[in-house]
Amino acid sequence: EVQLVQSGAEVKKPGESLKISCKGSGYSFTSYWIGWVRQMPGKGLEWMGIIYPGDSDTRYSPSFQGQVTISADKSISTAYLQWSSLKASDTAMYYCARHRADTAMFDPWGQGTLVTVSS
Amino acid sequence: QSALTQPRSVSGSPGQSVTISCTGTSSDVGGYNYVSWYQQHPGKAPKLMIYDVSKRPSGVPDRFSGSKSGNTASLTISGLQAEDEADYYCCSYAGSLYVFGTGTKVTVL
Numbered sequence: 414e415v416q417l418v419q420s421g422a423e424v425k426k427p428g429e430s431l432k433i434s435c436k437g438s439g440y441s442f443t444s445y446w447i448g449w450v451r452q453m454p455g456k457g458l459e460w461m462g463i464i465y466p467g468d469s470d471t472r473y474s475p476s477f478q479g480q481v482t483i484s485a486d487k488s489i490s491t492a493y494l495q496w497s498s499l500k501a502s503d504t505a506m507y508y509c510a511r512h513r514a515d516t517a518m519f520d521p522w523g524q525g526t527l528v529t530v531s532s
Numbered sequence: 533q534s535a536l537t538q539p540r541s542v543s544g545s546p547g548q549s550v551t552i553s554c555t556g557t558s559s560d561v562g563g564y565n566y567v568s569w570y571q572q573h574p575g576k577a578p579k580l581m582i583y584d585v586s587k588r589p590s591g592v593p594d595r596f597s598g599s600k601s602g603n604t605a606s607l608t609i610s611g612l613q614a615e616d617e618a619d620y621y622c623c624s625y626a627g628s629l630y631v632f633g634t635g636t637k638v639t640v641l
Contacts, residue, residue, distance in 0.1 A: 448630070450578075457535070457635040458570070458578065458621050472628050475533060508577055517566035517625055518583035525577055 417523035435509030442490035443467035536633035554622030562603035566625035
């Protein structure tokens with residue numbers, strides 16, 4: 414079964430750093446892209462960026478470029494989303510999803526990681 | 533890159549059909565046949581319902597269908613059922629990146 418399992422919920426203070434993870438299983442991790450999506454409380458989905466673990470090729474939405482870093486460790490089939498200095502406005506649910514380059518599909522999705530940033 | 537425009541809400545009675553529009557530009561929806569649709573129930577992760585404009589993944593009921601004309605893509609739910617009540621989002625390739633729609637809440641009356 415193809416599965417993406419994300420790390421658990423996080424509660425952080427403004428200014429702290431954070432790295433959340435997304436572990437793939439049941440498929441060749443280096444043959445598919447992994448995308449990250451933000452959903453702020455009560456709001457819609459926002460596409461953040463995408464990485465190809467095979468060669469670490471990474472693309473960012475202009476809205477998130479410079480605000481987050483997407484990376485991957487193919488040796489452990491895990492992608493990451495990290496912040497160097499969190500803001501209260503980073504409070505959101507973050508999802509990862511597998512993406513095939515020759516189609517428009519993001520499937521499957523991870524269960525989501527809730528990040529809460531509060532002083 | 534601006535979000536694609538979707539109606540805030542649509543509704544229908546069980547058995548009826550509803551259509552959700554997703555309007556973009558020639559740089560995204562109109563430029564590529566790479567539109568997908570996702571269903572999201574409250575507190576759950578999104579689920580792929582349609583990809584590449586009109587293809588349906590295995591396991592998705594055939595009452596869900598997709599189409600595109602110019603810069604507008606559409607998702608139609610035929611024979612509406614109670615379990616179809618959810619939020620729906622379109623997503624389009626926009627040349628090296630992707631953009632989601634604003635989201636539509638489907639209510640089954």
